Structures are given as structure tokens and as C-alpha cells.
Amino acid sequence: MNSARSPLPARLVAAAGQWLPPLIVAAGFLGLWALLTLTIYKGKGFLVPAPQDVAAAFAENFAVIALASLTTLREAAFGYLIAIALGILIAAVLSQSRILERSFYPYAVLLQTVPVVAIAPLIVLWFGYNDFSVIIISLIISLFPIINNTLLGLQSTPRSLVELFAMHRTNRLATFWKLRAPSALPSIMAGLKISAGLSVIGAIVGEFIIGSGGTQGGLGVQIIFAQGRMYTSLLFAEVICATLLGFLFFLIVTLISNALLGHWHESAS
Numbered sequence: 001m002n003s004a005r006s007p008l009p010a011r012l013v014a015a016a017g018q019w020l021p022p023l024i025v026a027a028g029f030l031g032l033w034a035l036l037t038l039t040i041y042k043g044k045g046f047l048v049p050a051p052q053d054v055a056a057a058f059a060e061n062f063a064v065i066a067l068a069s070l071t072t073l074r075e076a077a078f079g080y081l082i083a084i085a086l087g088i089l090i091a092a093v094l095s096q097s098r099i100l101e102r103s104f105y106p107y108a109v110l111l112q113t114v115p116v117v118a119i120a121p122l123i124v125l126w127f128g129y130n131d132f133s134v135i136i137i138s139l140i141i142s143l144f145p146i147i148n149n150t151l152l153g154l155q156s157t158p159r160s161l162v163e164l165f166a167m168h169r170t171n172r173l174a175t176f177w178k179l180r181a182p183s184a185l186p187s188i189m190a191g192l193k194i195s196a197g198l199s200v201i202g203a204i205v206g207e208f209i210i211g212s213g214g215t216q217g218g219l220g221v222q223i224i225f226a227q228g229r230m231y232t233s234l235l236f237a238e239v240i241c242a243t244l245l246g247f248l249f250f251l252i253v254t255l256i257s258n259a260l261l262g263h264w265h266e267s268a269s
Helices: 007-038 051-060 062-094 098-113 116-127 131-155 159-167 172-210 219-228 232-261
Strands: none
Touching (some): 051 062, 062 131, 062 219, 062 232
């Protein structure tokens, strides 16, 4: 009887060990934030508003923030999904030939190093002031980590296994799907985790630069509006929502990663 009940306490202890530390850190952060607003920034809510003022601003402007969050979510999601498809495809092609890699990989690096602000006028000229331009910027910012990590994973397949497949006269396509792709999966998921947050950052940056074709814009547009009105409490609320949006993307990718990797890879433990 005791052995049948033992897994439940063990799971509770494991859950507490997993969630308690970040909750303690969050409580400490909120406490420090509140302390600062009562001491150093007392009477200076235009610089650092109190947590309760941020919560009040969020509740008062909930409809606007929710609609803006959905707009940014849509833009970031489209940019991220396109980046996943393009990134994995490009990495798969480059992994098949050293000549292709040496010819095109430097341009993938170059794409990552070009400041988005510098190419934003071209994006606007080509695609206009609309949501699609924001999606393009989100795509550009989140693409390189996927290409880099996927390519690294595909090229890191153990040589002994590759030679074993060659001994059995396995063709290149079958070797890719049955050996290289599964072996690269942990690296691919690592790249997707990095790009998950970057896609939201790209959408926010795109809204800063381009705006939005919607009726009220995404979180980036609303942040600019709040800054212009010196409504710092609302500004904090919108920044926190943007942060949570990026965390949501990361959490979803992490759950998918754990489901795919299961118990066969250490990163899923």
C-alpha cells in the first residue's frame, strides 16, 4: 500500500523543486520593486510606478492591451513559422554539400548582422506599412539561429554511424531522414528555443519602426503611444505583456521539445 502511494509525494516534491525557486525569485523581485517605489522612487511614479499602479493600468486598458497582444502574437507567430520552415530547409540543403555551405552560409551570417533599422526603409518600400512588413522583420531576426543550430546538428552526426549506413549502401535521402535528422533534433530544438523569443522581439521592433496596418496596432505601437503620453504605468504593463508573450512562445517550444526528445536525450530530463 505504501509503495503504491509513494509516487504521488515524489511527484509533488519534484513539482515543488521545479516551480518553487522561480516563484520565490518572482516574489523577491516584486518585493524589491515595491520597496524601491516606497524609498528611492517615492513620488516619482513617472519613472518607476508601483506594482499596484501597473496592475491598475493593465485592468483599465485591458481591452486595448489584449487586442494589441493578439496583433503582435499573430505577427510573431507567422514570422516564426516561416523562419522555421526556411531555416530548416536552408540548413538541410547546405548540409548536403561543403561547396554550398561555403558559398551561401556567409550570407546567412551577413543577414543576421545587418541592422534591421537600416533595411526597414527597403522593407517598407517593397511591402508597405502593414502587418506583412512586421512579419518580414520578425522572420529576419529569428531566422539565423534556426539555420545555424540545424546545420550544426546535421553536421555533428557521429561519423561511425554515417560510415555504417554507407556500408549498407543506404542512399543519401534515407541517411538524412533516418540518421542525420533524428541526430540533429536536439540542436534543432535548441535553435527553435532561441528564435522563439527573438520572433516576438522582431515583431515589437517591426512595430516600432513600421507601425501596423491594423486599427490600433500591436504592443510595439501601443508602447510608443504610452511613452508619448508619459503614461509610465501603462508602459510597464505593456512591456510586461510583451515579455510574457515571448515566454509563452519559449514555453510552447520547450513542451514540444520535451515531447519529441522524450527520455532519450539529456536536454529533456
